[in-house]
Amino acid sequence: MKVTFAKPGLPKAGCLAVGVLETGILTPSAQTVDEACGGALTRAIAAARFSGKAEQTLSVVAPAGVSADCIVLIGLGKAEGIDARRMESFGAAAQAAAEKARAAELTISVDAIAKTKASAAMLAAHAALGAALASYRFDLYRTRQKPEDKPSVSDLTVRLDDFAAAKTAFLPMSAVADGVGLTRDLVSEPANVLSPELFAKVAKGLEKDGVEVTVLGEKEMAKLGMGALLGVGQGSERDSQLVVLRWQGGEKDEPPVAIVGKGVCFDSGGISIKPAANMEEMKTDMSGAAVTTGLLQILARRKARVNVVGILGLVENMPSGAAQRPGDVVTSMSGQTIEVINTDAEGRLVLADALWYVQETFHPKAVIDLATLTGACVIALGSEHAGLFSNDDALAAALAAAGAEVGEPLWRLPLGEAYDKQIDSDIADMKNTGGREAGAITAAQFLQRFVREGTAWAHLDIAGVAWTKKAKGTVPKGASGFGVRLLERLIAAAYEAAPAPKAPARKARK
Numbered sequence: 001m002k003v004t005f006a007k008p009g010l011p012k013a014g015c016l017a018v019g020v021l022e023t024g025i026l027t028p029s030a031q032t033v034d035e036a037c038g039g040a041l042t043r044a045i046a047a048a049r050f051s052g053k054a055e056q057t058l059s060v061v062a063p064a065g066v067s068a069d070c071i072v073l074i075g076l077g078k079a080e081g082i083d084a085r086r087m088e089s090f091g092a093a094a095q096a097a098a099e100k101a102r103a104a105e106l107t108i109s110v111d112a113i114a115k116t117k118a119s120a121a122m123l124a125a126h127a128a129l130g131a132a133l134a135s136y137r138f139d140l141y142r143t144r145q146k147p148e149d150k151p152s153v154s155d156l157t158v159r160l161d162d163f164a165a166a167k168t169a170f171l172p173m174s175a176v177a178d179g180v181g182l183t184r185d186l187v188s189e190p191a192n193v194l195s196p197e198l199f200a201k202v203a204k205g206l207e208k209d210g211v212e213v214t215v216l217g218e219k220e221m222a223k224l225g226m227g228a229l230l231g232v233g234q235g236s237e238r239d240s241q242l243v244v245l246r247w248q249g250g251e252k253d254e255p256p257v258a259i260v261g262k263g264v265c266f267d268s269g270g271i272s273i274k275p276a277a278n279m280e281e282m283k284t285d286m287s288g289a290a291v292t293t294g295l296l297q298i299l300a301r302r303k304a305r306v307n308v309v310g311i312l313g314l315v316e317n318m319p320s321g322a323a324q325r326p327g328d329v330v331t332s333m334s335g336q337t338i339e340v341i342n343t344d345a346e347g348r349l350v351l352a353d354a355l356w357y358v359q360e361t362f363h364p365k366a367v368i369d370l371a372t373l374t375g376a377c378v379i380a381l382g383s384e385h386a387g388l389f390s391n392d393d394a395l396a397a398a399l400a401a402a403g404a405e406v407g408e409p410l411w412r413l414p415l416g417e418a419y420d421k422q423i424d425s426d427i428a429d430m431k432n433t434g435g436r437e438a439g440a441i442t443a444a445q446f447l448q449r450f451v452r453e454g455t456a457w458a459h460l461d462i463a464g465v466a467w468t469k470k471a472k473g474t475v476p477k478g479a480s481g482f483g484v485r486l487l488e489r490l491i492a493a494a495y496e497a498a499p500a501p502k503a504p505a506r507k508a509r510k
């Protein structure tokens, strides 16, 4: 979708979206349109009992007096509540309505009416971001799509007085939309296509944005002693890969923030094979790695003043004659041994070595891992919140705040010694399952055994949120990209240096 910012005015064609405040109060731009079409909007609002509640929409098709083919009224709620998120929903609702009307062009009018701190320019940029995020589609494998099923909206124009400032504000947001798109693409790709090697190749593509990319194959990982990760991939025909993505936008010697993503390209369960029902969803078991990839693309494209290292642990978990067996004992890079009780608890095995590797190699100031780790987390939190676990209250609070800001909410769950005991093994240092009770927590306890004393660490269990069964606002049905925006905001708020001050003005000569 091409996005343009322009001065206020009525479009010649397509769909025009204007805001309506609660309860039914027309915004200035809605008033202008209403007058042009002889009060048709006022009548439509009364006839449809449209209240202007946030996210409510009402389409008025082909009204006389204006050349736009369709006017969409979108509820903005109360002026006190108009913030960035509200405007993203506004943009997303406009995009959906324009798509429904089969319009090629969408115009969104933004008025300076919010009774909040955010400027109209910033709010307009968020409306554009919302529309861009909502317009995502994965149509790569549809060869027989009828013209009427293809996406229609190709151009978005956001109109407001301060359009130049909005255009500037949108620049980093356009990087965000692209990064979320990359993550969604990766998650949507089927596993016959997206092997660990192809994933690594896609990650290599970030080099053109200035990310340093290193790929370790099985030989290199074996040399490093990554027996836990390699054990998971040993049943697959495809080679496991460990990808290191480095973005060095900060001071050279500043320790990085590390992001570690579970990248199980397909999780069949291995010898502890999963039931057939819904097994196809396990192509999404690389979502943590996909989020990490999308995030690094954004940071590089918007030249973030921060050092971040991303690690992708890429494997395929398959049953075969070469596969890992229940009862096997593997030695991780940390030296700790693991009894593999269930080969379907593979994500933690992959992360154990990825976590150790990143701490050993980069001495990060904080480590955040993302993983579609447990069904237990889905049972606990559904698809409303991702699970958050941390050994650091400040990091946990910063993550939760960033999540709330962008609509990717987290819910913190506890860690503790009693839970940790559940994964003690009779014959090795630990086992990879802790029984049915507190399954999301014991998985996190397992990961914590690979976090060094003194390292701030957080684990996000995104099993319930990486894939959505129903479109909602800025998130279409399918791959959500959950975590990308959250981490982008966290890094901006907590780790990124302020932009360099402008050179001081030269003193006037006497």
Ligand code: BES
Binding pocket: 267, 285, 342, 344, 345, 346, 347, 372, 373, 374, 375, 376, 378, 432, 433, 434, 439, 463, 464
């Ligand atoms: N990838 C799954 C977790 C998962 C479940 C992700 C549902 C997305 C949706 C993970 O590897 C897994 O199989 N976990 C097991 C662990 C158990 C064997 C201890 C689980 O949660 O059942």
Ligand code: MN
Binding pocket: 267, 269, 343, 344, 345, 346, 347
């Ligand atoms: Mn599994």
Ligand code: ZN
Binding pocket: 264, 267, 285, 344, 346, 347, 372, 373
């Ligand atoms: Zn898995």
